[in-house]
Amino acid sequence: MSQAIALDQLATAIGDAVVVSDPDGAIIVWNPGAERIFGYAPDEAMGRSLDLITPERHRQRHWDGYAKTMRTGVTRYGAELLRVPALHKDGHTLSIAFTVGLLHGADGTVTGIVAVIRDETKRWAEERGMRQRLAELESRVA
Numbered sequence: 001m002s003q004a005i006a007l008d009q010l011a012t013a014i015g016d017a018v019v020v021s022d023p024d025g026a027i028i029v030w031n032p033g034a035e036r037i038f039g040y041a042p043d044e045a046m047g048r049s050l051d052l053i054t055p056e057r058h059r060q061r062h063w064d065g066y067a068k069t070m071r072t073g074v075t076r077y078g079a080e081l082l083r084v085p086a087l088h089k090d091g092h093t094l095s096i097a098f099t100v101g102l103l104h105g106a107d108g109t110v111t112g113i114v115a116v117i118r119d120e121t122k123r124w125a126e127e128r129g130m131r132q133r134l135a136e137l138e139s140r141v142a
Helices: 003-013 032-038 056-072 121-141
Strands: 017-021 027-030 082-087 093-104 110-119
Touching: 017 032, 032 093, 032 110, 056 082, 056 110, 093 121
Parallel strands: none
Antiparallel strands: 017 027, 017 110, 082 093, 093 110
16 A cells, blocks of 8 residues: 555544645645534635634734744644634634644655644533533632
8 A cells, every 4th residue: 555545544534634734824635524523525625725714813813823834844733732713614613622743845844734623612612611610609609
């Protein structure tokens, strides 16, 4: 089995979203996990900007960080989990968590970014509910 086929099978088999973007932030890989989480079929996402899944109020910060990572070849989110809001195709907001990896060309320059993304919307809502209940209980005791 060739390495390309093995990597394609891995991206297809994994339950999390695997999204790869080029130096300009255009989507070049969109696996079935990404389709399930974000609602876009591959033909709707491929070639589109990451703005497709980035809420407008977070875009400037996203692109500032993206440009810095492309320029420096450094990211702290290779091992550290990044939690941010994202957009589903139908317009509702998701809470996602992801790590990123940098892809390099033969000359060492960064040629893209791969993100492995998990939908944590349900977990985040449950934690928010628990925090609210705890605050209510603490206010009764005080």
